[in-house]
Amino acid sequence: MEHEHLYRSLRLPKRPKGKIVLLVLDGIGDITSSCSKQLTPLEAARTPQLDELAKTSVMGRLTPVLPGITPGSGPAHLGLFGYDPLETQVARGAIEALGLGIELQPKDIAARANFCSIDTKGIIIDRRAGRITSELNKLLCKKLQLIEKIQETEIIIQPGTSHRFVVVFRGGNIEGPLSDSDPHTEGEPIRKIKPKFSSIKTNRAVSIVNQFYQKALLLLQEERPANGFLLRGISHTPKIPTFPERFELEAAVIATYPMYKGLAKLIGMKALESNHGIEGQFKQYVHSFDAFDYFFIHIKGTDIAGEDGNFEQKVSVIEEVDKFLPILLKKAPQVLAITGDHSTPVSLKAHSWHPPPVLLHSPSSGSDKLSRFTEINANYGSLGIFQSKFLIRLMMANAGLYDKFGA
Amino acid sequence: MEHEHLYRSLRLPKRPKGKIVLLVLDGIGDITSSCSKQLTPLEAARTPQLDELAKTSVMGRLTPVLPGITPGSGPAHLGLFGYDPLETQVARGAIEALGLGIELQPKDIAARANFCSIDTKGIIIDRRAGRITSELNKLLCKKLQLIEKIQETEIIIQPGTSHRFVVVFRGGNIEGPLSDSDPHTEGEPIRKIKPKFSSIKTNRAVSIVNQFYQKALLLLQEERPANGFLLRGISHTPKIPTFPERFELEAAVIATYPMYKGLAKLIGMKALESNHGIEGQFKQYVHSFDAFDYFFIHIKGTDIAGEDGNFEQKVSVIEEVDKFLPILLKKAPQVLAITGDHSTPVSLKAHSWHPPPVLLHSPSSGSDKLSRFTEINANYGSLGIFQSKFLIRLMMANAGLYDKFGA
Numbered sequence: 142m143e144h145e146h147l148y149r150s151l152r153l154p155k156r157p158k159g160k161i162v163l164l165v166l167d168g169i170g171d172i173t174s175s176c177s178k179q180l181t182p183l184e185a186a187r188t189p190q191l192d193e194l195a196k197t198s199v200m201g202r203l204t205p206v207l208p209g210i211t212p213g214s215g216p217a218h219l220g221l222f223g224y225d226p227l228e229t230q231v232a233r234g235a236i237e238a239l240g241l242g243i244e245l246q247p248k249d250i251a252a253r254a255n256f257c258s259i260d261t262k263g264i265i266i267d268r269r270a271g272r273i274t275s276e277l278n279k280l281l282c283k284k285l286q287l288i289e290k291i292q293e294t295e296i297i298i299q300p301g302t303s304h305r306f307v308v309v310f311r312g313g314n315i316e317g318p319l320s321d322s323d324p325h326t327e328g329e330p331i332r333k334i335k336p337k338f339s340s341i342k343t344n345r346a347v348s349i350v351n352q353f354y355q356k357a358l359l360l361l362q363e364e365r366p367a368n369g370f371l372l373r374g375i376s377h378t379p380k381i382p383t384f385p386e387r388f389e390l391e392a393a394v395i396a397t398y399p400m401y402k403g404l405a406k407l408i409g410m411k412a413l414e415s416n417h418g419i420e421g422q423f424k425q426y427v428h429s430f431d432a433f434d435y436f437f438i439h440i441k442g443t444d445i446a447g448e449d450g451n452f453e454q455k456v457s458v459i460e461e462v463d464k465f466l467p468i469l470l471k472k473a474p475q476v477l478a479i480t481g482d483h484s485t486p487v488s489l490k491a492h493s494w495h496p497p498p499v500l501l502h503s504p505s506s507g508s509d510k511l512s513r514f515t516e517i518n519a520n521y522g523s524l525g526i527f528q529s530k531f532l533i534r535l536m537m538a539n540a541g542l543y544d545k546f547g548a
Numbered sequence: 549m550e551h552e553h554l555y556r557s558l559r560l561p562k563r564p565k566g567k568i569v570l571l572v573l574d575g576i577g578d579i580t581s582s583c584s585k586q587l588t589p590l591e592a593a594r595t596p597q598l599d600e601l602a603k604t605s606v607m608g609r610l611t612p613v614l615p616g617i618t619p620g621s622g623p624a625h626l627g628l629f630g631y632d633p634l635e636t637q638v639a640r641g642a643i644e645a646l647g648l649g650i651e652l653q654p655k656d657i658a659a660r661a662n663f664c665s666i667d668t669k670g671i672i673i674d675r676r677a678g679r680i681t682s683e684l685n686k687l688l689c690k691k692l693q694l695i696e697k698i699q700e701t702e703i704i705i706q707p708g709t710s711h712r713f714v715v716v717f718r719g720g721n722i723e724g725p726l727s728d729s730d731p732h733t734e735g736e737p738i739r740k741i742k743p744k745f746s747s748i749k750t751n752r753a754v755s756i757v758n759q760f761y762q763k764a765l766l767l768l769q770e771e772r773p774a775n776g777f778l779l780r781g782i783s784h785t786p787k788i789p790t791f792p793e794r795f796e797l798e799a800a801v802i803a804t805y806p807m808y809k810g811l812a813k814l815i816g817m818k819a820l821e822s823n824h825g826i827e828g829q830f831k832q833y834v835h836s837f838d839a840f841d842y843f844f845i846h847i848k849g850t851d852i853a854g855e856d857g858n859f860e861q862k863v864s865v866i867e868e869v870d871k872f873l874p875i876l877l878k879k880a881p882q883v884l885a886i887t888g889d890h891s892t893p894v895s896l897k898a899h900s901w902h903p904p905p906v907l908l909h910s911p912s913s914g915s916d917k918l919s920r921f922t923e924i925n926a927n928y929g930s931l932g933i934f935q936s937k938f939l940i941r942l943m944m945a946n947a948g949l950y951d952k953f954g955a
Contacts, residue, residue, distance in 0.1 A: 144614055144634075147613075147614070147617070147634065148614075148616075148617075151617070505579070505893075505895070505896055505900070506579070507578075507579025507580055507581075507893070507902060507923075508579070508580045508586070509924065509927060510580070510586075510924055521927055521928060522927060523609060523902070523903065523923065523924075523927050523933075524933075525609070525903075525927075525932055525933035526932075526933075527615060527933075531614070531615040531616065534614070534615050534616035534617075535615050535616045535901075536616075537616060538615075538616035538617070538618070538901045543616060543617065543618065543901075544618075545618045545619065545620050545899055546613055546617050546618065546619050546620060546623055546633075547619060547620035547621075547622045547623040547624075547633070547637065547638075547640070547643070548620040548621065548622055548640040548643040548644065548781070
């Protein structure tokens with residue numbers, strides 16, 4: 142990892158005096174558009190608490206991966222956690238499994254799966270099996286779960302929404318990555334799975350997955366329309382140096398969605414439960430204040446509103462965060478960063494490459510003398526545009542955790 | 549060295565038409581704080597000359613090393629001189645020796661030293677020997693200097709302030725780096741010195757240093773409380789490609805403090821003497837105008853004021869620079885950069901990671917249409933935030949010293 146050694150050598154052997162909090166408003170970044178009177182949701186929202194905080198903070202914008210790259214939630218968050226998202230990749234199967242609440246263990250091989258329809262010759266005629274209902278999906282997954290084990294490998298099946306599910310292969314000394322069985326087009330047969338790199342472990346994995354396929358297709362034989370399934374993004378869970386190991390910080394995640402909780406747990410953060418929405422998340426932070434050095438608080442609503450193209454809703458989630466912010470600020474962290482993992486512009490209804498704004502506040506942060514936390518103001522901040530993976534370093538510097546480099 | 553080859557291949561074979569001047573106000577960067585009415589010293593200072601210059605200059609902010617890294621003076625200046633501070637490191641012993649005015653030669657091994665107190669069993673009971681006076685320090689160093697040579701290696705001892713001094717080992721085909729003899733804690737004996745990498749030269753160095761230790765401890769035997777000493781940061785002076793070699797510029801340093809003068813000399817700059825403070829430094833530049841292409845002028849007062857937490861003093865040094873600036877501008881350099889090696893915020897009383905602002909002026913610099921040179925204005929500048937090591941390249945580009953890259 143680039144520069145890792147330098148930062149590590151300068152890490153002072155102590156815990157921070159106060160708390161370090163990363164507050165992620167998922168997909169917060171946005172762009173102006175004619176539908177919203179040329180305002181972004183951050184600009185349109187009434188945010189008296191954030192405005193006050195902005196005045197004594199510094200700002201900038203984050204490049205989650207590289208210019209023009211639209212990140213998925215996995216790499217975007219790994220960047221915020223200080224991992225280079227190009228060096229530390231979590232396969233899609235694993236991300237999907239975490240999203241469905243499966244507690245992945247190192248070496249687990251996870252695969253994204255979806256039911257499909259095949260004809261009598263095994264040719265795919267509908268890659269999504271007519272988008273069957275989630276109820277039918279559940280029933281079919283239960284059926285597939287009759288396959289509990291193949292040789293030494295445990296099989297774990299978890300239904301998602303509509304035609305989507307996840308298969309996890311656990312144990313038996315197997316390793317990925319494996320190729321997709323999905324030809325990504327109709328009119329072709331289900332593809333044979335191959336190892337991406339041939340080794341004893343990947344060859345063993347291929348054999349297990351293919352045996353699973355045979356048994357599973359038999360179980361689905363009489364079903365209509367979901368008489369087949371496709372696997373994608375098949376890989377083992379990488380062994381990632383944990384966050385507490387790398388940064389010497391005891392860390393907790395306060396998230397309501399399984400994916401973010403799962404990803405944070407994968408890198409060694411302790412998951413704290415919370416109810417009652419944003420208010421409950423901030424209250425959980427206060428409640429657990431003494432037990433951790435670092436808190437990752439994840440707010441999902443901004444991203445959902447962005448994906449739905451719902452401007453008013455995105456504004457409303459921001460205002461809700463602002464309303465409950467005093468709970469967090471009353472038990473003030475020493476260092477607070479507020480940002481998004483990426484942008485999810487309302488007008489695009491999707492993740493985008495636009496750099497999310499970031500606000501950083503601490504007693505030694507200084508101030509950029511900007512009156513509000515918005516995308517445009519963030520352009521004028523002293524942090525400039527920088528890669529997400531450096532945010533944790535700035536937060537740790539603000540917490541006084543690094544020694545001077547050289548005399 | 550990264551990008552070195554490209555820049556070198558584009559360097560036009562000529563000397564600049566005018567002069568290139570790097571004016572360093574040490575530790576100039578600052579942050580707002582409630583103690584100073586939310587103004588930084590640059591904002592609070594009355595600087596009519598700088599203001600005028602700002603209007604026809606471009607601005608930005610510098611990252612001395614990496615985000616969140618607080619640099620020492622050595623790496624911070626090496627960056628401004630165009631060296632990658634991670635690739636070109638000067639050990640602490642060498643920096644300390646330069647600071648005490650020792651003219652280091654390549655291959656010299658320098659060590660930071662401090663007197664300590666040991667008990668009859670050789671256990672350290674006070675790592676700083678009760679912080680003895682500088683006068684006693686001088687006397688003790690004189691005594692130790694009785695050891696003039698060990699085998700082929702010359703011994704040079706230079707007292708600093710209080711309990712601190714420097715030992716330089718010159719000649720005899722020796723090499724560092726060596727481990728510290730300082731256990732960094734009391735209640736333990738002085739540590740045996742070892743090579744960090746074993747080789748004929750480092751093993752020879754260890755033998756010389758240990759022989760020196762034996763003789764020196766005998767000389768101190770009857771002293772109280774300073775009957776021992778500890779060595780740290782023991783390394784040879786790296787062979788650095790000189791500044792005139794790398795950039796094809798005849799360079800001079802006008803600095804009042806030995807460390808900066810020494811570091812500049814180490815990379816091949818000619819040291820010019822100057823008296824009468826900042827006025828004298830600018831006059832020396834005018835006086836030596838014809839003899840050099842590049843001048844590094846180092847103003848120390850801003851850093852001292854920052855370290856002392858003295859806001860008024862920092863403002864006053866900036867105003868003094870402003871007052872005498874016409875001397876420099878009357879004999880105008882073709883390219884002038886004004887910046888700090890790092891920030892030394894008054895409210896932190898120490899070096900910090902905050903990016904110092906930089907101003908660049910030349911007939912071809914363009915203007916960012918900013919009315920003053922301040923941290924906040926620098927955020928709006930066209931130079932953005934960039935690594936210090938690229939500043940020399942921008943200055944040389946402004947001096948017309950680089951050919952076009954590609955057709």
